[in-house]
Amino acid sequence: MYTRPFASSGERLHGWLAAGLDLIFPPTCATCGHVGHLICPICAQQAEPAPQAVCRRCGRVQAAPVEQCAQCAAQPEHPLAHVHAAALHTTPVREFIHLLKYEQRPDLAPALGRYLTAALLRPEWDGLRDGFDAVAPVPLHAERLAERGYNQAELLARALSRRTRIPLRTDLIHRARHTRSQVGLKAQERADNVEDAFLASPACAGLTLLLIDDVYTTGATLTACAAAARHAGAALVCGLTLAMPVH
Numbered sequence: 001m002y003t004r005p006f007a008s009s010g011e012r013l014h015g016w017l018a019a020g021l022d023l024i025f026p027p028t029c030a031t032c033g034h035v036g037h038l039i040c041p042i043c044a045q046q047a048e049p050a051p052q053a054v055c056r057r058c059g060r061v062q063a064a065p066v067e068q069c070a071q072c073a074a075q076p077e078h079p080l081a082h083v084h085a086a087a088l089h090t091t092p093v094r095e096f097i098h099l100l101k102y103e104q105r106p107d108l109a110p111a112l113g114r115y116l117t118a119a120l121l122r123p124e125w126d127g128l129r130d131g132f133d134a135v136a137p138v139p140l141h142a143e144r145l146a147e148r149g150y151n152q153a154e155l156l157a158r159a160l161s162r163r164t165r166i167p168l169r170t171d172l173i174h175r176a177r178h179t180r181s182q183v184g185l186k187a188q189e190r191a192d193n194v195e196d197a198f199l200a201s202p203a204c205a206g207l208t209l210l211l212i213d214d215v216y217t218t219g220a221t222l223t224a225c226a227a228a229a230r231h232a233g234a235a236l237v238c239g240l241t242l243a244m245p246v247h
């Protein structure tokens with residue numbers, strides 16, 4: 001009898017409850033402890049934007065922005081059309097990513113996803129941003145997913161999808177095999193480590209995809225994912241990450 005009106009206002013009720021809980025237990029900044037936000041305005045301001053003088057194709061830092069660097073020009077079949085990092089992997093973004101990945105803080109993903117949304121609004125993405133059929137996270141291997149309980153790249157992709165309305169697709173790219181952590185590996189070792197590590201579904205055929213990951217280091221992981229998607233028939237593949245290291 002009373003279920004109908006209550007059910008229809010359920011979402012609003014949930015919103016009020018959440019707002020009420022925020023008043024009683026306000027969130028604190030995950031790195032500095034300031035009360036009020038998971039990422040406080042002071043920390044948000046300290047995030048350093050990634051340099052603009054990069055190769056549009058591979059993201060490597062250059063003297064000036066270029067469509068493709070010498071290395072990319074030597075590899076005409078590069079599977080990534082465009083890669084971009086939202087910020088530098090410096091304090092406090094580095095700490096937020098560490099918390100998200102290694103300290104069981106999946107709750108940070110929606111706030112961090114805002115950096116991805118902002119990055120996608122930059123002029124580098126003109127002509128591309130409205131053409132994406134799907135955002136697809138770099139998949140985690142099942143073992144690591146079981147350990148962590150979530151794929152941080154998927155949470156970031158979900159946050160971006162919610163804000164941009166580009167559909168999230170987690171069914172397109174899979175891990176074909178387990179790879180060791182890329183941390184501490186040199187560029188060639190990273191490329192070897194992830195070569196053929198991904199398999200893409202035939203459902204990629206004809207799609208324009210935006211791959212999402214947390215950190216872009218040498219681009220080996222994104223390149224391997226993009227290669228799999230292109231092999232499965234994806235029309236165009238781009239990559240967007242939260243951070244890139246200082247070179």
Ligand SMILES: [Zn+2]
Pocket residue numbers: 029030031032033034039040041042043044
């Ligand atoms: Zn803070």
Ligand SMILES: [Zn+2]
Pocket residue numbers: 055056057058059060068069070071072073
């Ligand atoms: Zn390049």
